[in-house]
Amino acid sequence: MARKAAGRPPEETLSLWKREQALLKTLVVDRDTEAWQRDPAFSGLQRVGGVDVSFVKGDSVSACASLVVLSYPELEVMYEDCRMVSLTAPYVSGFLAFREVPFLVDAVQQLREKEPRLMPQVLFVDGNGVLHHRGFGVACHLGVLTDLPCIGVAKKLLQVDGLENNALHKEKIRLLQGGGDSFPLMGGSGTVLGMALKSHDHSTKPLYVSVGHKMSLEAAVRLTHGCCKFRIPEPVRQADIRSRDYIRRTLGVQGAPALRPERSKKAQRPKACPQGASEEPAVSCCVLNCSVKSTWQRTEPTCPSPCEGAILEVHPPALAVI
């Protein structure tokens, strides 16, 4: 049975989410912190990761969260983790992270425990970083919670802080010459929030790159270009392709849309995961977390019975804060 979508969260919840974004935003590092980021050839960089969440057609709750790790500069997949999850929050522009990030943090945490040697040195995230309503998009959110360098890559311009996809903007896009060319996206305050990047020659639509965490915008744009075999950076593209395939296979084999979100450990198969080791992440400490769950459930008006309504169950906040 395809579960129903959750409506828009009450203002009280959005208010708390804003508070959490403001709190975590103070922890964002928008400069290069690793040696390879400053190297002209990125020497020292060996693993780049990508994350994505794909959805099941008529079901706004079931989704597949994926994390892939590719070798650099070859860009060959060396690790893949796809898992079915039950989304808790609805999509609200400006709060994408509250819908997707918990599952991505879990995936990173599991990799950290089971195959630490495959931990990516940077993560490409489908969505914006500081190019956001409050300067704290999903790429920043995931970066702070995992302590990994993150790059925000959006396929469409988020029109915030004065940025507009108007005639002038389109003209700037038209003037981009070859792959790697870019132009700054300046917010109303005069700050450069991100860059529009022509990811490769013959690409009409640019990518909107912004800082997520622990990396400068310049390095982020340069590396993004270096990871594009096609318009979408290979790490994110592979995460997207594989999560969609996973859904197709799951639906095909099971026949009916009866998915078993986040349970059958047997159904997930990290490509390069040895045997041994038990399950259960045994999540570590949680310093900064908040009331996301409690508030959300408390203020949710309808859905009295533990019925097929949805919502319910939020993941334990896995923070990588030592």
Add this chain to the structure above:
DNA sequence: GCGACAG
């Protein structure tokens, strides 16, 4: 009623 709206 009209425009926005990351995924």
Add this chain to the structure above:
DNA sequence: ATCTTGTCGC
């Protein structure tokens, strides 16, 4: 995000 196979073009 998702609905969708083949088809035309470089």
